[in-house]
Amino acid sequence: MEQAYNFDTVSQYNDFNNHETLHPLVSIIDFSKANKRTGSRMTFGLYCIFLKEIHCGDLKYGCNYYDYEEGTLVFISPGQVIDVENKVDIYQPMGHALVFHPDLIKGTALAKTLDEYSFFGYNTNEALHLSKKERKIVFDCFSKIESELSHAVDKHSKRLIASNIELFLNYCERFYDRQFITREHINKGILERFEEELNSFFASEKPYSIGLPSVAYFADALHLSPNYFGDLIKKETGKTAQEYIQNKIIDIAKNKIFDSEKTINEIAYELGFKYPQHFSRLFKQRVGYTPNEYRNLN
Incomplete structure (x- = not known):
């Protein structure tokens, strides 16, 4: 039977994936640390960007499946419901994710421009397929954010984390422009x-x-x-x-x-x-x- 989960906080999603919560509003997830799981339905109150590394679990939004393969980024915005299906009963999720709560960016420059990243509104068969070079850039961005999370929270933390997320999203915008060209x-x-x-x-x-x-x-x-x-x-x-x-x-x-x-x-x-x-x-x-x-x- 399909299980249903609601993730309204970063700590809830961290717990689900066996991660320590280093910051209450943002996290980098390594899915290899998560327990094996079955098909599920997930509702998010968070922004999530999933990086798929191997084929394990199909994401379904509405009546359609994401074009979701190895080296693929999928963008989820608050309020979206995602079905995760798999051909086997139990599977090990793999890949990484950046998740952050809307409150993280309030009062930052990113809050004023987030709506301009229209790929958060993409839904089916519209994922971002990365080259090896682009995948390395994504991991570099994740590493910068993760490094900041390991730093003690201070008055600079919010601005620096938001700036690194904005840098990452700007790269994604460039990658999507490339994908529109290569899929001409x-x-x-x-x-x-x-x-x-x-x-x-x-x-x-x-x-x-x-x-x-x-x-x-x-x-x-x-x-x-x-x-x-x-x-x-x-x-x-x-x-x-x-x-x-x-x-x-x-x-x-x-x-x-x-x-x-x-x-x-x-x-x-x-x-x-x-x-x-x-x-x-x-x-x-x-x-x-x-x-x-x-x-x-x-």
Whole structure:
């Protein structure tokens, strides 16, 4: 039977993995010290970054599995629930993790920028695969944090630990940029499917029932998290996913405006706008003319 665990404090997670708590708000975990375990469901009130070293236990988030192999980083934010499954009944967890409580970074520079690390919002099949060189950098960062944890807590501890975590996250941002490039062929396929989903949406009756489609709508259609999908589109096209959707709306609108039998209001409703004036405002912002002015010009 699957066991359920809630980890709201660092000490709880340390105890679970047979680690001494050196600091109440942050820890580096070596899973080889943990007891063997069975499949479980874990709820976290902590930020966790797992570094997988060998295949042992599959992480499942929602209905999908993480793309989680040797030399892989997975990012968990507070509130996430993770299922850990394995092909054998009992297994030895292996790898390392950085875990820290949200309170650790309050009042630090990292607190102001943490939301910018969008990979904490990635969920399925979107883990970070590391090269050997990148894995060494990760261990170096973990070592710096661990070294600071072994130091007696003083007035400098919080700032130094938060700075080292920020350094680590900045490296992760660089590694993800590299991964978007090395997986370019996969990303191109996603971009093509995005274009197909856009065309299919506006060729259907969905704009009447759903309204204007959101970034989350297309991310879900492509089985990606909104954060990962948004970052991928931005890196592939130079535009945000929202801008890409709006550009498609304008392109379709231009074609519809040539149909003089339809009023501008009818066109707005066909595109999913609840209020025609919102359509006219967006069209004017993007094209420089109102829909009626554009119709008359052409």
